[in-house]
Amino acid sequence: MSKELDFGETLRARRMAQAKDNPAFSLRKVAERVGIEPSYLSKIERGEQPPPGEENIRRLAEELGENPDMLLALAGKVAGDLLAIIRERPTVVAELLRTIRRMPDKRVSEISRQIRDGDW
Amino acid sequence: MSKELDFGETLRARRMAQAKDNPAFSLRKVAERVGIEPSYLSKIERGEQPPPGEENIRRLAEELGENPDMLLALAGKVAGDLLAIIRERPTVVAELLRTIRRMPDKRVSEISRQIRDGDW
DNA sequence: CATGGTGTGTAGTAATTACTACACACTTAT
DNA sequence: ATAAGTGTGTAGTAATTACTACACACCATG
Numbered sequence: 001m002s003k004e005l006d007f008g009e010t011l012r013a014r015r016m017a018q019a020k021d022n023p024a025f026s027l028r029k030v031a032e033r034v035g036i037e038p039s040y041l042s043k044i045e046r047g048e049q050p051p052p053g054e055e056n057i058r059r060l061a062e063e064l065g066e067n068p069d070m071l072l073a074l075a076g077k078v079a080g081d082l083l084a085i086i087r088e089r090p091t092v093v094a095e096l097l098r099t100i101r102r103m104p105d106k107r108v109s110e111i112s113r114q115i116r117d118g119d120w
Numbered sequence: 121m122s123k124e125l126d127f128g129e130t131l132r133a134r135r136m137a138q139a140k141d142n143p144a145f146s147l148r149k150v151a152e153r154v155g156i157e158p159s160y161l162s163k164i165e166r167g168e169q170p171p172p173g174e175e176n177i178r179r180l181a182e183e184l185g186e187n188p189d190m191l192l193a194l195a196g197k198v199a200g201d202l203l204a205i206i207r208e209r210p211t212v213v214a215e216l217l218r219t220i221r222r223m224p225d226k227r228v229s230e231i232s233r234q235i236r237d238g239d240w
Numbered sequence: 241c242a243t244g245g246t247g248t249g250t251a252g253t254a255a256t257t258a259c260t261a262c263a264c265a266c267t268t269a270t
Numbered sequence: 271a272t273a274a275g276t277g278t279g280t281a282g283t284a285a286t287t288a289c290t291a292c293a294c295a296c297c298a299t300g
Contacts (some may be wrong), residue, residue, distance in 0.1 A: 035261090038276090038277075039262090042277060056258090078207060082206060089228070103159050159290090163249095176288090
């Protein structure tokens with residue numbers, strides 16, 4: 001079984017992978033590009049501090065080539081635009097989400113595709 | 121045009137409607153059943169304080185016969201179980217939500233129904 | 241006129257969130 | 271051996287969240 005990576009571990013793993021053949025991926029350099037203190041990033045990577053706010057998570061995702069929604073989820077958060085979609089029409093959207101809750105990923109993706117394609 | 125009701129106004133309107141023919145819906149009585157301070161509820165209803173936490177919103181919804189998802193949305197929040205659904209499978213669910221974003225309510229409900237019915 | 245019930249005003253608070261600033265120790269390259 | 275770069279330790283902070291506790295003023299009723 002592959003080990004479950006938490007937010008900090010994922011960041012470190014991704015950054016280390018890049019750092020291996022690119023010196024621009026030192027903790028300090030990444031922190032600077034993202035716009036946070038190196039010590040803060042250090043603590044986050046080691047899980048000593050909780051994950052940062054959405055904006056900084058997005059910048060980290062961009063920087064490290066990770067999917068922002070994925071990274072936000074690892075941080076225990078949900079993207080602001082998705083929250084807005086739910087808040088605009090809470091009952092219908094809630095119904096939809098609770099309906100697809102137990103479906104396999106594949107099925108959910110298929111539904112999205114078919115809706116977009118109008119195969120419906 | 122009907123006026124846009126915010127969270128506090130909605131609470132007050134709903135409570136007043138019940139209070140009209142049921143003395144158990146005074147601010148104090150409702151507050152007590154919900155388990156919060158009357159002064160706190162007063163401030164919330166008048167928008168002097170921001171909406172309470174999810175649990176108390178749910179109790180208020182129950183008490184006043186309102187839809188919890190609706191009331192949570194008016195409070196600028198999203199139900200915890202929905203957040204969990206997204207966090208469990210961030211990418212597929214995000215894709216679905218962004219896909220249905222611009223569709224009419226009716227269409228979204230229809231999709232939910234068809235998925236449940238297996239009309240697919 | 242006091243008692244019970246109504247809503248509200250004032251003054252707090254503990255916990256959480258999202259960070260900054262700076263100093264320190266260690267390694268490596270010149 | 272010193273300079274530059276690495277990660278980390280310590281010590282804060284401002285803002286927000288989610289409330290409590292209690293006193294006050296008003297109104298109606300016995």
